[in-house]
Amino acid sequence: MEKYEELLLALRKIIRATDLYSKQLNKDAGLTAPQLLILREISAQTGITASAVAQNITLSPATVSNIIDRLEHRELIHRTRSTTDKRRVVLSLTTRGAxxxxxxxxxxxxxxxxNFCALEAWEQSLLLSSMQRVARMMDAEQLDAAAVLEVGSYENH
Structure with a gap:
């Protein structure tokens, strides 16, 4: 097997692992991975706005807005207009969402x-630069992507 074939196989395995996790998440919790990511972000910061959520999780404001609409429709979050600045709308979890x-x-x-944090600093840097180069080679630098593997911060809320 050629080296590029081995690399593409490893990438497919990573994609498959995240896909399987997303399907299991949807089955178990009734949420998509981006929905869970947004719920975690709203839970983590009191009075957060939709634009701040989008910025924090590095997804486009339009994507986040659509997901927030769905979460609000399911009564998992609610929007509240600020009393001090009527232009500002803050998000919070409902009891059901929490x-x-x-x-x-x-x-x-x-x-x-x-596992990554257990690696030596040089190995972390090597992996990071290699993955960034792969992303560039796949013309994926400008794609919307959260800074985590599919779902929220790594801390349990």
Whole structure:
């Protein structure tokens, strides 16, 4: 097998692992990975706005806005207009949203982060630069992507 074939196989395995996790998440919690990511972000910061959520998780404001609409429709979050600045709308979890978040599984990347942090600094840098180069080679630098593997921060809320 050629080296590029081995690399593409490894990438497909990574994609498959995140896909399987996303399907299991949807089955177990009734949420997509981006929905869980946004719920975690709203839970982490009191009075956060949709634009701040988008910036923090590095997804486009339009994508986040659509997901927030769906979460609000499901009564998992609610929007509240600020009393001090009527232009500002803050997001918060409903009781139902907080309960669902508390029951949701640990993020996929938790195990990855533990293993990555156990590596020597030089090996972390090598992996990072290699993956960044692969992303450039695949013309993927400008794609919307959260800074984590599919779901929220690695801390349990």
């Amino acid at each position: 309960d669902l978040l508390a029951r949701s599984p640990r993020p996929l990347q938790h195990h990855f982060i533990e």
